Amino acid sequence: MSPKLRKGREARFIYGWFALWRRWGGLLFGYDTAVISGAIGFLQKRFELDPKWTGWAASSALLGCVIGVAFAGVLSDRLGRKKTLIIAAILFLVSGIGTALPRNLAEFVIFRIIGGIGVGAASITSPMYSRDISRSSSRADGFG
Numbered sequence: 001m002s003p004k005l006r007k008g009r010e011a012r013f014i015y016g017w018f019a020l021w022r023r024w025g026g027l028l029f030g031y032d033t034a035v036i037s038g039a040i041g042f043l044q045k046r047f048e049l050d051p052k053w054t055g056w057a058a059s060s061a062l063l064g065c066v067i068g069v070a071f072a073g074v075l076s077d078r079l080g081r082k083k084t085l086i087i088a089a090i091l092f093l094v095s096g097i098g099t100a101l102p103r104n105l106a107e108f109v110i111f112r113i114i115g116g117i118g119v120g121a122a123s124i125t126s127p128m129y130s131r132d133i134s135r136s137s138s139r140a141d142g143f144g
Contacts, residue, residue: 064116072121081129091118
């Protein structure tokens with residue numbers, strides 16, 4: 001196999017990998033919505049929630065998303081995109097553990113907000129990170 005052909009295949013593989021990575025940030029919103037929809041019935045029973053508190057438990061992550069999006073740009077400019085994504089991943093981990101083991105509704109909501117901050121930060125930072133690491137010739141086409 002010629003070096004040029006091998007390099008072209010490797011470039012396409014890497015290009016495709018980064019395109020998938022970029023879309024990961026957008027997937028988090030849909031995933032979060034699907035997970036909470038399936039958990040609403042259990043939350044209502046566990047914490048004896050009326051409709052108002054059920055709505056707050058389900059939507060509290062959106063408050064975190066707003067906070068995450070608001071601060072992710074500044075954070076990624078100061079620390080870098082990769083470190084911001086690592087922080088978002090740590091927030092996902094903390095949120096996952098915290099929402100799995102809450103003792104009361106307040107703890108559940110706090111951990112949902114923490115997860116929302118991670119989702120918001122990742123959703124704005126992951127496209128910027130994939131753009132930063134893509135080839136300069138493919139940056140204008142919206143896929144790199």
